[in-house]
Amino acid sequence: MSDTLSITLTVNGERISTQVPPRLPLIDLLRETLGLTGTHLGCAQGVCGACTVRVDGETARSCLMLAAQADGCQIDTVEGLTDSGALAALQDAFHRHNAVQCGYCTPGILLAAAELLDQAENPPTRDEIRDHISGNYCRCTGYQSVVDAIAEVAGSRAARPKPETAP
Amino acid sequence: MSLTDADRPNSYIGRSVPRPNARRLLQGRGRFVDDLVLPRMLHAAFLRSQHAHARILSIDTTSARALPGVVAIYDGDDMAAHVTPWQGVLTHLSGMRSPPQPVMARGVTHWQGEPVVMVVAESRAVAEDALALIEVDYQPLDAVCDMEAALAPKAALIHPDLGSNLCWERRIDEGDVDGAFAAPGAIVVERQFTFGRHTGVTLEPRACIGDYDPAEDRLTMHYSGQAPHMMQSVIARHLGLPEARVRIVAQDVGGSYGIKIHTYGDEIATLAAARLLRRPVKFVADRLESFQSDIHARDHRITARAAIDSTGRLLAVDVDDTTGIGPYSVYPRSSGIEGNQVINLIGAPYRLENYRARLRVVFQNKVPMCQYRAVGHPIAMAVMEGLMDDLAEASGRDPADLRQMNLRADDSYPANSPQGLRFADLSHEQCLPKLLTNMDYRRLRAEQAALRDQGIHRGIGLVTMVEVTNPSPMFYGVGGAPIAAQDGASARLDASGAVHVSNSVTEQGQGTETVLAQIAAQVMGVDIADVHVTTGDTATTPYGGGTWASRGAGIGGEAMLQAAKALREQVLQVAAAILQTESDALDIRDGHVVDTASGQGRISLRDLAQMVYYRGNELPEGLKPELIATRHFKVSDYPFVFTNGAMAAHVEVDTETGLVRLLDFWVVEDVGTILNEKLVDEQIRGGVVQGIGGALFEECIYSDDGQLQNATMADYLVPMAAEMPDIHIDHVCTPTRTSELGAKGAGEAGTAGAPGAVMNAINDALRPFGTRLSQMPMTPERILKALGHV
Numbered sequence: 001m002s003d004t005l006s007i008t009l010t011v012n013g014e015r016i017s018t019q020v021p022p023r024l025p026l027i028d029l030l031r032e033t034l035g036l037t038g039t040h041l042g043c044a045q046g047v048c049g050a051c052t053v054r055v056d057g058e059t060a061r062s063c064l065m066l067a068a069q070a071d072g073c074q075i076d077t078v079e080g081l082t083d084s085g086a087l088a089a090l091q092d093a094f095h096r097h098n099a100v101q102c103g104y105c106t107p108g109i110l111l112a113a114a115e116l117l118d119q120a121e122n123p124p125t126r127d128e129i130r131d132h133i134s135g136n137y138c139r140c141t142g143y144q145s146v147v148d149a150i151a152e153v154a155g156s157r158a159a160r161p162k163p164e165t166a167p
Numbered sequence: 168m169s170l171t172d173a174d175r176p177n178s179y180i181g182r183s184v185p186r187p188n189a190r191r192l193l194q195g196r197g198r199f200v201d202d203l204v205l206p207r208m209l210h211a212a213f214l215r216s217q218h219a220h221a222r223i224l225s226i227d228t229t230s231a232r233a234l235p236g237v238v239a240i241y242d243g244d245d246m247a248a249h250v251t252p253w254q255g256v257l258t259h260l261s262g263m264r265s266p267p268q269p270v271m272a273r274g275v276t277h278w279q280g281e282p283v284v285m286v287v288a289e290s291r292a293v294a295e296d297a298l299a300l301i302e303v304d305y306q307p308l309d310a311v312c313d314m315e316a317a318l319a320p321k322a323a324l325i326h327p328d329l330g331s332n333l334c335w336e337r338r339i340d341e342g343d344v345d346g347a348f349a350a351p352g353a354i355v356v357e358r359q360f361t362f363g364r365h366t367g368v369t370l371e372p373r374a375c376i377g378d379y380d381p382a383e384d385r386l387t388m389h390y391s392g393q394a395p396h397m398m399q400s401v402i403a404r405h406l407g408l409p410e411a412r413v414r415i416v417a418q419d420v421g422g423s424y425g426i427k428i429h430t431y432g433d434e435i436a437t438l439a440a441a442r443l444l445r446r447p448v449k450f451v452a453d454r455l456e457s458f459q460s461d462i463h464a465r466d467h468r469i470t471a472r473a474a475i476d477s478t479g480r481l482l483a484v485d486v487d488d489t490t491g492i493g494p495y496s497v498y499p500r501s502s503g504i505e506g507n508q509v510i511n512l513i514g515a516p517y518r519l520e521n522y523r524a525r526l527r528v529v530f531q532n533k534v535p536m537c538q539y540r541a542v543g544h545p546i547a548m549a550v551m552e553g554l555m556d557d558l559a560e561a562s563g564r565d566p567a568d569l570r571q572m573n574l575r576a577d578d579s580y581p582a583n584s585p586q587g588l589r590f591a592d593l594s595h596e597q598c599l600p601k602l603l604t605n606m607d608y609r610r611l612r613a614e615q616a617a618l619r620d621q622g623i624h625r626g627i628g629l630v631t632m633v634e635v636t637n638p639s640p641m642f643y644g645v646g647g648a649p650i651a652a653q654d655g656a657s658a659r660l661d662a663s664g665a666v667h668v669s670n671s672v673t674e675q676g677q678g679t680e681t682v683l684a685q686i687a688a689q690v691m692g693v694d695i696a697d698v699h700v701t702t703g704d705t706a707t708t709p710y711g712g713g714t715w716a717s718r719g720a721g722i723g724g725e726a727m728l729q730a731a732k733a734l735r736e737q738v739l740q741v742a743a744a745i746l747q748t749e750s751d752a753l754d755i756r757d758g759h760v761v762d763t764a765s766g767q768g769r770i771s772l773r774d775l776a777q778m779v780y781y782r783g784n785e786l787p788e789g790l791k792p793e794l795i796a797t798r799h800f801k802v803s804d805y806p807f808v809f810t811n812g813a814m815a816a817h818v819e820v821d822t823e824t825g826l827v828r829l830l831d832f833w834v835v836e837d838v839g840t841i842l843n844e845k846l847v848d849e850q851i852r853g854g855v856v857q858g859i860g861g862a863l864f865e866e867c868i869y870s871d872d873g874q875l876q877n878a879t880m881a882d883y884l885v886p887m888a889a890e891m892p893d894i895h896i897d898h899v900c901t902p903t904r905t906s907e908l909g910a911k912g913a914g915e916a917g918t919a920g921a922p923g924a925v926m927n928a929i930n931d932a933l934r935p936f937g938t939r940l941s942q943m944p945m946t947p948e949r950i951l952k953a954l955g956h957v
């Protein structure tokens with residue numbers, strides 16, 4: 001079939017040029033074409049947050065975005081952010097606090113939590129954490145351990161001198 | 168060796184060890200069914216009935232078949248040649264009826280969402296395109312949706328052969344109920360409750376892959392579910408394969424809660440198609456399909472009465488429960504257990520002698536209803552605890568006091584309930600006072616009174632409860648279902664000195680594999696990192712029931728304990744022979760066999776294993792080179808191991824908007840021996856939040872003609888982080904006498920108790936208005952209605 005579009009994007013630091021059908025959601029490109037199965041599909045309607053990835057540094061729902069719209073973008077998924085160490089402190093805290101049960105929501109929640117910690121001037125309160133992750137459904141944990149883990153990382157970051165902002 | 172000796176090296180039981188297998192999930196390296204891609208794999212999609220009840224007049228698949236990429240199309244008649252129908256009845260629920268259910272609809276559809284046509288194609292997208300090209304001509308039939316209307320004499324019949332829409336009826340009548348209600352001075356309350364339908368909304372939808380190898384006549388199912396051996400038996404029976412040629416593999420499961428333990432026609436059809444096409448076929452439900460085909464839960468209408476005497480002593484309870492189960496009783500567990508548990512568990516925490524109940528289980532043209540987390544418990548607890556609050560109000564007593572004076576005494580066990588349940592090792596008299604202390608009950612009551620004067624309406628809701636855990640064969644096996652009540656564990660030492668264990672209980676995130684590793688590591692005297700756990704595969708684990716009814720830790724854990732002890736005994740015997748000493752003078756610590764008395768190392772497990780495996784010639788004559796042991800465990804003497812607990816919700820109701828703010832939630836729970844407190848607490852918290860979901864948000868809303876109105880995640884509300892309170896958990900520990908480990912279940916208590924606590928709290932807040940709610944979910948609209956504002 002010739003009705004495909006050529007796109008070039010950077011996924012987890014790797015430049016990828018490929019042909020995609022116009023209606024292919026970004027999540028299908030990530031999961032099926034690239035085999036990055038850490039990003040999960042929960043609702044395909046932008047509601048549950050299981051499909052959260054970073055697009056040019058901002059969190060986005062990969063179920064709502066088309067692969068074609070990601071042309072020229074930089075995409076980061078849980079796999080890449082694990083390898084770079086960007087999520088390490090959160091992953092460690094989630095592990096110690098048992099903030100993961102089935103794990104289906106977890107990559108999305110980690111990305112949402114990282115976004116909150118990166119944006120926040122001051123360590124967020126528990127209520128602010130709860131608000132921020134309310135676009136990410138978790139059916140297993142009851143959320144409290146997730147809030148505990150994020151709050152702990154926020155607290156220890158605040159205790160550290162701020163790193164120079166990267167260029 | 169004491170199980171709770173925390174000073175021993177390698178002591179893990181009772182410690183909050185982080186889950187080793189959670190690291191994968193945190194790094195996006197989960198292995199969920201949809202992550203798996205097999206060579207030449209095809210994809211299935213289903214055309215589902217858009218009517219709740221309709222005759223299928225014709226199905227035209229001509230254009231769909233012509234679509235490039237479509238490989239096969241099957242309707243219910245096609246599939247019937249390859250899959251025999253099933254029947255969801257249990258013989259011990261006597262009188263239960265349900266007709267044979269075909270794998271896909273044949274002739275008549277019985278609920279909106281029932282699979283009608285299956286398309287198998289090169290991709291899911293092509294399969295979905297093909298669905299749009301299929302034309303089905305339906306003749307709509309009367310949809311029977313309301314369960315009371317379904318029982319009316321002239322009601323349309325869902326299954327004409329049965330003569331009525333009644334699936335099952337059970338009555339209990341113990342003691343002198345009428346006499347008790349008529350006793351002089353008796354205070355009697357009566358109330359009608361409605362519990363809506365909700366569903367599990369597992370974040371990972373149901374998914375499976377069928378992979379058939381015709382050369383060996385072997386079928387493998389990659390399964391997102393809880394009970395591999397049950398599925399193996401179901402599939403073998405209904406696809407006509409030898410059971411041993413069916414393999415079920417469950418790796419990571421993205422939430423289950425009872426949803427993924429039933430027989431679903433779309434999954435079985437996927438396996439049948441894989442066999443027919445001799446290629447792997449994957450089916451993953453989309454969210455609409457999940458709402459329209461995952462089992463729904465609850466759906467009860469209940470009238471209940473209770474009486475106390477003038478001293479506050481509970482005299483009698485009388486309950487009438489009608490529950491709607493959809494068009495078929497679900498296979499193989501049946502849809503009778505939910506209602507059965509409701510009438511079995513009402514009043515369980517209390518000394519109660521006079522009890523009457525009627526249960527009617529009714530067919531209707533809605534999604535099939537079946538066992539979901541806490542099966543029947545939330546209903547039983549909400550009804551009884553609602554009545555206790557009504558009795559407290561009617562008699563001018565404090566609700567905590569009334570409960571306390573009626574609780575079963577901690578020294579009264581074993582004891583039987585009027586329903587015939589047998590209780591042991593419960594601690595109601597410790598849990599409730601502990602709860603009241605933890606929440607500072609008297610202070611909250613004083614605060615409530617003070618705030619009422621300022622127009623702030625807070626409420627406190629209490630629940631005392633029991634939970635059915637660790638079931639024996641009396642649950643399902645006795646009724647003829649292919650469901651094991653025992654579980655098996657094996658433990659073996661490899662040549663490097665590492666311990667490998669496998670177990671028939673399964674993991675859906677509870678921490679099953681972690682507690683198994685804790686038990687094995689402690690018994691074997693090794694670091695937990697040296698224990699490797701396998702679950703979820705019928706080819707490699709011992710035979711057993713799987714994880715459901717809060718049985719993983721209690722039953723699977725006990726089997727693990729016994730298997731590890733047997734392996735330890737083998738190791739010590741080999742060591743004693745090699746070292747020419749007695750095995751009871753030896754211990755294992757940090758992977759080394761040591762002298763118990765001096766602690767001095769004698770031989771490492773690695774050296775011992777290598778001597779046995781590589782240089783058996785060096786072993787004394789007659790010593791068996793065997794370093795593997797398997798043990799099975801089932802609960803005996805008691806049909807179930809009950810846990811007990813007490814819970815409290817603290818809420819604030821905005822009487823202008825009807826919004827409920829959850830301020831706090833407390834739990835005191837007795838799960839017997841605690842293997843890993845953090846895991847137990849998180850099970851309870853997650854359970855509480857699911858219970859709150861059913862109490863406040865979650866409802867499958869139907870139109871009168873059986874159309875599900877809110878089958879999207881945007882429209883069906885589930886609890887979000889911002890709405891949930893912190894949940895304070897505390898424990899009382901009364902080990903069960905039925906096992907050496909002493910662990911009871913923990914997975915469902917939260918879901919069992921939370922809805923009643925939240926309902927009582929809201930009604931407590933509304934008390935000054937002389938109104939109350941008796942319908943779940945308690946939405947803002949219903950609250951405003953109760954207040955007369957809308």
Ligand code: FES
Pocket residue numbers: 040041042043044045046047048049050051052061062063064
């Ligand atoms: S799958 Fe994208 S938000 Fe749910």
Ligand code: FES
Pocket residue numbers: 100101102103104105106137138139140141370421422676
């Ligand atoms: S851990 Fe299962 S959905 Fe969050």
